[in-house]
Amino acid sequence: MVDKPSLNPLDRLFKIQELLSEARSKAERRTRVPDHLQHVEAAFQDVVRRRQEAAAKIQKAEARKRVLDGEIAELNEQVQRTQAKRGAVKTNREYGAFLDELDQTQRAIREREDEILRLEEALQSAHAEAAPLEEGFAAEQASYDEQMGEWRAEQARLLEEATAAERAAAELKVGIDKRLLVQFDRIAKMREGLAIARVVMAGPHQAACSACHVRLRPQLLSDLRLSREMVTCESCKRILYFDAATSA
Ligand SMILES: [Zn+2]
Numbered sequence: 001m002v003d004k005p006s007l008n009p010l011d012r013l014f015k016i017q018e019l020l021s022e023a024r025s026k027a028e029r030r031t032r033v034p035d036h037l038q039h040v041e042a043a044f045q046d047v048v049r050r051r052q053e054a055a056a057k058i059q060k061a062e063a064r065k066r067v068l069d070g071e072i073a074e075l076n077e078q079v080q081r082t083q084a085k086r087g088a089v090k091t092n093r094e095y096g097a098f099l100d101e102l103d104q105t106q107r108a109i110r111e112r113e114d115e116i117l118r119l120e121e122a123l124q125s126a127h128a129e130a131a132p133l134e135e136g137f138a139a140e141q142a143s144y145d146e147q148m149g150e151w152r153a154e155q156a157r158l159l160e161e162a163t164a165a166e167r168a169a170a171e172l173k174v175g176i177d178k179r180l181l182v183q184f185d186r187i188a189k190m191r192e193g194l195a196i197a198r199v200v201m202a203g204p205h206q207a208a209c210s211a212c213h214v215r216l217r218p219q220l221l222s223d224l225r226l227s228r229e230m231v232t233c234e235s236c237k238r239i240l241y242f243d244a245a246t247s248a
Pocket residue numbers: 197209210211212213214233234235236237238
């Protein structure tokens with residue numbers, strides 16, 4: 001790594017900005033599936049989604065079936081409890097109430113049994129739907145992985161490079177005045193990462209901010225030329241960077 005401890009704070013800030021911008025754009029590129037792979041990605045995500053939906057459907061039906069089974073077991077116990085009371089029935093009226101109770105419970109059981117039958121039919125078709133998806137999935141996954149292989153490697157490379165650029169920026173920050181860094185970060189946040197802007201010459205004595213293109217007052221330009229003190233653009237408030245090599 002080329003270390004330049006001699007860089008003045010503004011040179012450093014400019015370099016830091018370049019590194020951070022590189023890190024951002026590489027991190028962003030890493031999240032964007034290339035055009036030629038988008039149909040591969042979409043087709044695979046579709047298979048994944050259909051497989052999850054089929055599994056969820058089966059799970060839901062099975063869970064409902066378990067609830068119904070439990071309810072039926074309870075209702076059967078209730079039938080037995082009702083039947084045990086039969087010996088105590090004395091009047092016609094009591095007998096009528098006994099039959100009603102029995103009938104009600106048995107109807108509740110039948111309703112649940114009917115629902116279980118419907119669930120079993122639904123489960124059968126859900127399994128029929130899920131089976132080919134399950135069978136083909138390993139092959140789908142393998143083909144997807146193969147087609148995405150190069151892109152995955154590219155993503156890893158982009159991540160590595162973005163991390164390296166961020167690390168280099170952090171190293172350059174060491175030793176820069178805290179207040180300057182705070183100001184830099186604040187402007188960067190407001191100005192989409194562009195906190196420091198080169199001064200470009202529009203004529204022999206005319207300079208402009210390269211970010212907002214507003215002309216600098218001659219006094220500002222001479223301030224910039226004479227000292228390496230920090231001057232900000234009067235229009236966009238960015239820190240102005242006068243690089244004698246490229247701005248002269
Ligand atoms: Zn400006």
